[in-house]
Amino acid sequence: MRGNHSAVEPKRRARPTRSPVPACFAALLAALLVPGLARAERPTEGGLWPYDPKDSLVFFDHPGGGLRVHYSADGPSVVPLADLDGDGVPDYVVRVADTAAAVLALYRDAFDLRPPRSEAEHDLGLLGGSEALDIYLVDFGGSADGHFGHDACDPDACAGHLVLENDFAGYGYADLAEAVDTVVSHELFHAVQAAYAVDLPVWFSEGTAVWAERSYRADSRDFLRFCDAYLADTGRSLFKPPAGPVPSFAYGTGLWWDFLIARRGPEFVDALLQIGGAAELPAAIAGLLQAHADDLRPAWLEFAAWNLATGEHAGARDSHPYAAELAGVAAEQEVFPLADDDRFFSLTARYYRLDHPGGPLWFGLAAPAPGLEFTLQAVAGGAADGPVEPEALAWDGAEPEPRILAELPAGGYWLAVVNPVLSDMSIRAHLCAADTRDGLACVEPLPAPETTGDESSGDSTGDDSSTGDDPGESDTAGESDPPGDDACGGCRTGSPALAWLLPLLRRRRRK
Structure with missing residues (x-):
């Protein structure tokens, strides 16, 4: 079935508008018809899209066999009557039949798929006057442009018929060829599906x-x-x-x-x-x-x-x-430092764009999130946004401890959070990224350093030799010891050419 749709925008997303999706699904039908449970009336019998009593009905059998197209030569569902080849059949009707034959040949020859079932296999007689697959051309009035209706089902498969728009006047297709190619291939695949499952x-x-x-x-x-x-x-x-x-x-x-x-x-x-x-x-x-x-x-x-x-x-x-x-895709967020606390559902991905000033990229989780996979992809050429390069880093959510992922040049980056786990349960994650340890909003701040030495004298000129640096210099308050050799905590480089990102400098900040 096909009809009008409007995608529901998820939270925090903003997207440019696109040309509207052409009419291709009737919402009422989706609510009322459950495949395999009810016989769909054909347009000659009534149903949602019946022929009008004023329609003058005729049919065309495709010369290759197996297909019969029913159409109105006069009346409310009349098809375009142009007959440039003079064979007595409207060119539009022949186009539908030829396209259907070509589509079924593709499904058979390229993919070795089963053909649609005939109603004769279910002891229904010849509902369309023959054992051929019946295609009815009717005026949907803009509510839809195609439908596969079930005639009968057994426990394993169903037989049915196609209903297609009679002229596609007022629809959003570029031309009749595009309309027919699209709707016929779509609805015929439903007929093939029905030969496999109810x-x-x-x-x-x-x-x-x-x-x-x-x-x-x-x-x-x-x-x-x-x-x-x-x-x-x-x-x-x-x-x-x-x-x-x-x-x-x-x-x-x-x-x-x-x-x-x-x-x-x-x-x-x-x-x-x-x-x-x-x-x-x-x-x-x-x-x-x-x-x-x-x-x-x-x-x-x-x-x-x-x-x-x-x-x-x-x-x-x-x-x-x-x-x-x-x-x-649209970014879930486009801020840096980054923080997000949400559930990540099975077989999903979310994307965050980071404007990194250059230097270390810190990452942390409030708690372990086993099952989640993270990747970092740079925007090509150091641009803020644009084509993305292959993954520079990849890691999982098993270890929540804050760590430096890499030393990065300034530019745009995309962080992908992927849940590739097949499950009915989501994975909760509070994640954050920043250019300093103190900038990580999802992890506990470092405790204030304990004071040492004799503070009563107010003497600040004591021996600084414990720093190993020049006199008068000391560690900056609040800075943690730099990560060790495995600072990335399980990061994997996506390319040997990007391995330079991983070495971390064991350094101290100076006053």
């Missing part, structure tokens, strides 16, 4: 259908727009979209499926669909990755890193092939 969670069913749009049309603008909706809310768990009618976030998980399928190969699509109906789908996906010599944790960490390198942050490290075309 009921699928929306973040899986809609996300993989959006992936399918790009699999058919690599320049899919619809895919990019939905990916932007996901990138606007990366602090939300992949498998827990907002409640209510299907939100853009659920469609936007297509970004994850595109990443994962590119990582594992085209045969992975069939494997995903075979487990799509699992009761604990996230755990099933993790197990499937392990069966393919992969693991969810490193996959999610790479996905989170690629997502940062999108939009204006793309171009200086590996990322999605279309990274520069995305809106990119």
Whole structure:
């Protein structure tokens, strides 16, 4: 199903507006129809989008077989009637049928996917007059632009039909070709999904259908727009979209499926669909990755890193092939020193931009946060913001003690906080970063130093030899002993070329 969406902006985020997502989902339908539990009436029978009695209905059978397109030659749902080739069938109807045939051929040949089921396999007779997959062209009146309706289900799979917009007049597509390519590839993938499972969670069913749009049309603008909706809310768990009618976030998980399928190969699509109906789908996906010599944790960490390198942050490290075309992520905060106290949910990432003045970068946690992974990525060329470089440092949240991560040149940096742990529980973390130990807001301040020596005489000219420095110089009050050789507390360098960041100077400040 497809329809109008507006992404809910998460707290503390501000994003530039983008062109509106074209109409592609009816909220009412999402609330009323549960796949596999109710038979959807066809437009010839009534339902949410019925033909009008004034419609003059005819059909076109695709010469390749297996597809029948029903349309109105006159009436409220009339299709564009232009017939430039003079074959007696409106060109728009032929375009829909040819596109559907090409899409199904792609799903079969490139991904070895099952074909959609026919209603004849469920002893329903010939609902559309033949065993072919039926496509109905109706006027949605702007409420939607496509829908896959279930005709019948058994415990394992469903058969159904497609309903598509009759002319796309007033919709936000660039032209009819883009509209038909987008909606046909999306809805036909729902028909393929139905051949594998009766009921699928929306973040899986809609996300993989959006992936399918790009699999058919690599320049899919619809895919990019939905990916932007996901990138606007990366602090939300992949498998827990907002409640209510299907939100853009659920469609936007297509970004994850595109990443994962590119990582594992085209045969992975069939494997995903075979487990799509699992009761604990996230755990099933993790197990499937392990069966393919992969693991969810490193996959999610790479996905989170690629997502940062999108939009204006793309171009200086590996990322999605279309990274520069995305809106990119927004910073949770853009302040320095940094402090944040929040819960980090399963399979999420949050990003913080730091304007570092140069010198040491201190980091601390109020308490251990095992499971969280942190990375620091520099903005290329020492700029305040722009393309990000590969990770300079990576560490986990097991050790909360404040420490110097590195000596850094002045410039912009991005701190990513990633929860790659598959769990129903969040991880609470109070984190902070600053250029001095005293600037860390999430850790206890150092205790005041104890006084030593005879203070009664008021003599301040005593022997300073204990400092090991010139007379008249002493340690600055409140400064801690510098960290030892393992000062980063578990930091890992992302690149040998950046190893110079790690050595720390054991030094004292002078009055």
